[in-house]
Amino acid sequence: MVKKVSLMLMILGAFGFFILTGCEDDDSPTSSAPAELEYIGSDACAECHEAISDKITNNGHGYKLNKVENGQAPSYPYTNVPTPPVGYDWDDISYVIGGFGWKARFVDLQGYIITGDAVQYNIETSGWSGYHSDEDPGTKPYNCGRCHTTGWKSTDDGGAHQDGMPGMAGQFSEPGVHCEACHGRGSRHVESSSADDIVRDTNSSMCGGCHYRNENHLIDASGGFIRHHEQYDEMISGGHRGLDCIECHDPHQGIQDPSYSYAASLAKCQECHTGANYAMHNGADCIKCHMPEATKSAVASNVYNGDLMTHIFAINTEAVGKDAMWYSDGKKAVGEVTLDFVCYQCHQDPDGVGGAGSPKTLEELSAKATGYHTP
Ligand code: HEC
Ligand code: HEC
Ligand code: HEC
Ligand code: HEC
Ligand code: HEC
Ligand code: HEC
Ligand code: HEC
Ligand code: HEC
Structure with a gap:
């Protein structure tokens, strides 16, 4: 399973490299x-x-x-x-x-x-x-x-x-x-x-000219977390690969700006994802579950919480912990986030590590998470 995913990522990576080239005489992403x-x-x-x-x-x-x-x-x-x-x-x-x-x-x-x-x-x-x-x-x-x-x-x-x-x-x-x-x-x-x-480039590969780590666009990991500045690499590993970053981001507005609206971001998920049973879960919303802080830039508060929200939206619902997220000796991430990163933001693992909610084993999480949106 892991092998299959990594092969897929490599093929994707090669494709991503294609659309990102064109920076030969100028180092900036807008050399056009x-x-x-x-x-x-x-x-x-x-x-x-x-x-x-x-x-x-x-x-x-x-x-x-x-x-x-x-x-x-x-x-x-x-x-x-x-x-x-x-x-x-x-x-x-x-x-x-x-x-x-x-x-x-x-x-x-x-x-x-x-x-x-x-x-x-x-x-x-x-x-x-x-x-x-x-x-x-x-x-x-x-x-x-x-x-x-x-x-x-x-x-x-x-x-x-x-x-x-x-x-x-x-x-x-x-x-x-x-x-x-x-x-x-x-x-x-x-x-x-x-x-x-003047250039008006709306393609995610423009943003990806900086929000990536390696030309092969594999998702680098280290110390049990995804490494930072890889939002593009993360995004093209899943179903959002065809989206532009600006579907969700105003390129001129920071997400900490007082006029930025989290509610508007949340509403955007449902503009495209209609039809299924997307009920919220005890305070967890789409972004909380699908963009957990599985990435680390500066500090992690515990083994499940880094400090950057991942742009890998897919969730692996098997009863496996975060070790299943890595291959290549923990140096690369597969394109699915494990349940511990998602659910232990609020629940606790059997050792009490995680959030302030009720303790849950990986098996209990998996039972609830499998077919989560299927009534
Ligand atoms: C003298 C006034 C003026 C200055 C200075 C100026 N702009 Fe503009 N800019 C305009 C006008 C007018 C338009 C609208 C053009 C149109 O729609 O035909 C525009 C349009 C644009 C657009 C949209 C292009 C598109 O394809 O729709 C971008 C991007 C832009 N400017 C960026 C910049 C940047 C970056 C700078 C500084 C390097 C800059 N502008 C400086 C007047 C200016
Ligand atoms: C992080 C990249 C980024 C930076 C920095 C940036 N822009 Fe833009 N800008 C974009 C993108 C992408 C679009 C196209 C948005 C769209 O079409 O929805 C855009 C659109 C525009 C437009 C036309 C549409 C509009 O919103 O009116 C203008 C004018 C513009 N930018 C000017 C500027 C100026 C002036 C600055 C600096 C003060 C600036 N931009 C900085 C990425 C950027
Ligand atoms: C391929 C592009 C790229 C290169 C090369 C790069 N960075 Fe960054 N860096 C980013 C991006 C994008 C972010 C913000 C997003 C993130 O961290 O996920 C960032 C964030 C940072 C931050 C945190 C900024 C903050 O406000 O907290 C620091 C510090 C930093 N980089 C240092 C460095 C240093 C030092 C180097 C060179 C040795 C370097 N980076 C090379 C793209 C890059
Ligand atoms: C512009 C449309 C669009 C927006 C906005 C959007 N998505 Fe998606 N999403 C897609 C498409 C297209 C797919 C891939 C096909 C599919 O699975 O339906 C996808 C797939 C997914 C998947 C399945 C995992 C994967 O990688 O394929 C999840 C989970 C997801 N989106 C969550 C979200 C969340 C959370 C938000 C809001 C932050 C969001 N989406 C916003 C279009 C969108
Ligand atoms: C020239 C390189 C470069 C390009 C191009 C670029 N970014 Fe960034 N981006 C960065 C760096 C570096 C940071 C970290 C800034 C800091 O911490 O001071 C950052 C930070 C961010 C942040 C978090 C900071 C905030 O205020 O919200 C978002 C979101 C973001 N970028 C989105 C985008 C999008 C969307 C695009 C394309 C429209 C884009 N970036 C294009 C280099 C780039
Ligand atoms: C499907 C919607 C969606 C797409 C597409 C998307 N983002 Fe995001 N991004 C978000 C949301 C939602 C947040 C979190 C906003 C918040 O906390 O309010 C975010 C946060 C970020 C952050 C800050 C992370 C943090 O933890 O502070 C960066 C940097 C970023 N995005 C860059 C990008 C770049 C670059 C692209 C394109 C390669 C991109 N995003 C594509 C929805 C998206
Ligand atoms: C934003 C915090 C938050 C996140 C994230 C979260 N939960 Fe919960 N969950 C709660 C709260 C609060 C309750 C009710 C009180 C308690 O059990 O602690 C709850 C209850 C539950 C229950 C028992 C009641 C029921 O609804 O069946 C299960 C099982 C559960 N969560 C599974 C999950 C799984 C699986 C995930 C990850 C996919 C998850 N939770 C993510 C906050 C969260
Ligand atoms: C409690 C955590 C949680 C919340 C909240 C949540 N999801 Fe999910 N979502 C999951 C899990 C777990 C899966 C994987 C289900 C599976 O593979 O059987 C999933 C799967 C998906 C998929 C893949 C297709 C499918 O239906 O299985 C999409 C798309 C999606 N979610 C979008 C959303 C959107 C949009 C929201 C907000 C309206 C949302 N999710 C809220 C946990 C959550």
């Missing part, structure tokens, strides 16, 4: 914009697209890489990163990587990512953990710009070292993911205001 154009920066877009520019300030994309200026901590809409790692002042930090959602890492004044035992700040716990602690500080280049910046050009492709810092393995036009990261170079469009001069 003609190369003679230039990146002009999101401030220029704001002149005419004010509403979108305002809305996007509550979205995580723009906060992916934050310059430290005047020795001050960067500011975020909902979180804060109180200090750099022990032994560093804000004056010793050039950029903070992340800090909007799950965790923050730090770039030193030479452009290298700071490594060590307690150099990653975890927002949920306000605690610190290690990052490449076997590598000396001052040796790990910042080569993450393809997915974290706008207009990234790596030094391998002839880019400069950003801000003249040797550790920066490329240059960018703006730190963070801004308008032109998704819409391509805008220099001609700001002159012409023509829709023909």
Whole structure:
């Protein structure tokens, strides 16, 4: 069974690779914009697209890489990163990587990512953990710009070292993911205001140009969880493979934005899934059961709860635990989530691990879950 699924994933992976290629001369996902154009920066877009520019300030994309200026901590809409790692002042930090959602890492004044035992700040716990602690500080280049910046050009492709810092393995036009990261170079469009001069790519493979991990689109796992930034890989492993991310997401609105509506997201599930008996279960709704936190970015609260909602929607109803979710020595996930991830968000396993609800064995869960929506 597991073998069959993995083979299927590999075939799918090859297909996914096909639709994702096309990034040869430009590292960004929107290289379809003609190369003679230039990146002009999101401030220029704001002149005419004010509403979108305002809305996007509550979205995580723009906060992916934050310059430290005047020795001050960067500011975020909902979180804060109180200090750099022990032994560093804000004056010793050039950029903070992340800090909007799950965790923050730090770039030193030479452009290298700071490594060590307690150099990653975890927002949920306000605690610190290690990052490449076997590598000396001052040796790990910042080569993450393809997915974290706008207009990234790596030094391998002839880019400069950003801000003249040797550790920066490329240059960018703006730190963070801004308008032109998704819409391509805008220099001609700001002159012409023509829709023909700007990219409007609604395909999930555009988002998938960053929300993936490996070219083969297998779902990487480690430490008993799916690894983060694989939403595209997760999604194309199941029945949603043909959906665009923007069926469910407003590309300009973050899911923590005060005007984002969880209820509207929930209603969307039922727009497409009509007809069956989709009754809710004691406070569990479609999203709770079908997008459990089987993925981990920064910290897990227990063995069943990571900190990112998976985009694998299919559930394996057999009475098997999470070990059945992995193959290849726990390094890859199959495209079905096991019941323990789903149901122990609320119920407890026989050892008392999980949520605050009644204890249930995997057999009891399986009996209830099998044919769940069939009256
Ligand atoms: C001088 C005003 C102006 C500026 C500056 C401007 N735009 Fe536009 N933009 C427009 C107008 C007007 C339209 C509507 C064009 C139409 O529908 O024919 C538009 C349409 C668009 C569209 C939709 C295209 C489509 O296919 O429907 C996108 C995406 C877009 N702009 C992005 C940007 C980005 C990114 C920037 C900054 C790089 C930017 N715009 C700067 C005026 C501007
Ligand atoms: C994460 C990727 C992403 C970023 C960042 C982004 N956009 Fe978009 N944008 C999209 C996608 C995808 C669509 C198409 C949505 C659709 O057709 O439903 C879109 C549509 C648009 C449109 C036309 C439709 C509309 O909603 O009016 C405009 C104008 C636009 N974007 C401008 C901008 C500007 C200006 C910025 C920066 C302030 C920006 N976008 C940042 C992905 C992005
Ligand atoms: C293939 C694209 C890609 C590459 C390459 C990449 N990341 Fe990310 N990263 C993402 C995406 C997408 C997210 C957010 C979604 C998620 O975590 O599932 C993210 C999230 C993060 C976060 C958490 C942000 C927050 O606000 O909590 C940190 C920190 C981070 N990445 C660090 C790095 C570092 C350091 C590198 C380079 C060594 C790197 N990433 C390379 C795509 C990428
Ligand atoms: C735009 C339409 C659309 C929306 C919106 C949508 N789905 Fe689906 N869903 C599909 C299609 C198409 C399939 C695959 C064919 C099928 O099984 O009916 C699918 C399959 C599924 C499956 C079966 C598992 C799998 O991978 O095939 C689950 C579970 C599911 N969807 C849950 C959800 C949930 C939960 C939501 C809301 C967050 C949602 N869907 C929103 C279209 C949609
Ligand atoms: C250039 C790379 C890139 C592209 C393209 C991209 N993302 Fe992201 N996305 C990221 C990174 C990096 C983060 C983490 C941002 C942070 O934590 O500061 C992120 C975070 C997110 C989040 C969580 C943050 C929030 O505020 O809700 C959602 C949802 C998301 N992306 C959806 C999308 C969708 C949908 C698309 C396509 C329309 C898309 N992304 C395109 C890199 C990208
Ligand atoms: C069937 C609907 C659906 C589709 C398609 C979909 N998402 Fe989501 N996504 C959601 C929902 C629902 C949430 C959770 C929203 C909430 O918590 O209110 C979410 C959350 C996220 C998050 C944040 C996860 C977290 O735990 O904070 C990211 C990042 C994300 N989506 C990226 C993507 C990307 C990239 C794609 C396309 C490859 C995509 N999504 C396609 C429904 C969808
Ligand atoms: C959002 C929390 C939540 C999730 C997720 C959840 N449950 Fe429940 N469940 C409850 C609550 C609350 C009750 C009633 C009180 C109790 O038993 O703790 C309950 C009761 C039950 C019962 C006994 C009564 C009945 O309805 O038959 C079974 C069996 C059950 N759940 C199975 C499952 C299975 C199987 C899953 C996963 C597919 C699941 N639950 C996921 C909260 C949840
Ligand atoms: C208590 C957890 C739970 C909730 C809540 C829940 N589901 Fe499911 N769903 C399941 C389980 C378990 C299966 C697998 C059933 C099987 O394979 O026999 C499933 C299967 C599905 C399937 C696959 C086809 C089918 O009917 O078996 C779809 C589609 C689906 N759910 C959509 C939804 C939607 C939409 C909602 C919200 C309206 C929802 N589910 C709410 C647990 C849940």
